[in-house]
Amino acid sequence: MDLNLTPGTWRVFTDFKATGADALTLGADLAVDGDYQPASPAAENRTATVGDYEVTLEGDLTAGADAKPHAHRQQGRRTGHRSGALPGRLRPPGRAARR
Numbered sequence: 001m002d003l004n005l006t007p008g009t010w011r012v013f014t015d016f017k018a019t020g021a022d023a024l025t026l027g028a029d030l031a032v033d034g035d036y037q038p039a040s041p042a043a044e045n046r047t048a049t050v051g052d053y054e055v056t057l058e059g060d061l062t063a064g065a066d067a068k069p070h071a072h073r074q075q076g077r078r079t080g081h082r083s084g085a086l087p088g089r090l091r092p093p094g095r096a097a098r099r
Contacts, residue, residue: 008033052076 002051010030017023046057054073 005030005032007032007036010039 010032011027012030013025013027015023015025048055052075056071056073058071
């Protein structure tokens with residue numbers, strides 16, 4: 001996977017679920033060298049869209065508690081929901097995922 005990251009610190013996550021095993025999320029911090037220009041935190045946004053696929057966080061977040069279900073929509077139609085994290089997230093520490 002090729003990544004084109006701006007200079008600064010990024011946090012990468014990935015989720016695994018092997019057959020017969022518990023789900024596992026791994027994370028790491030990445031330091032990208034260069035002329036770092038800090039940006040203001042993004043405004044809260046509970047919906048992420050990629051192409052015609054949309055995921056919305058339903059309910060409130062509570063520190064130390066499991067996340068509420070996500071509503072999935074594709075081409076405007078609800079396709080289901082699931083609890084927990086979505087795979088393949090990449091975001092700067094302390095910020096919501098980029099949308």
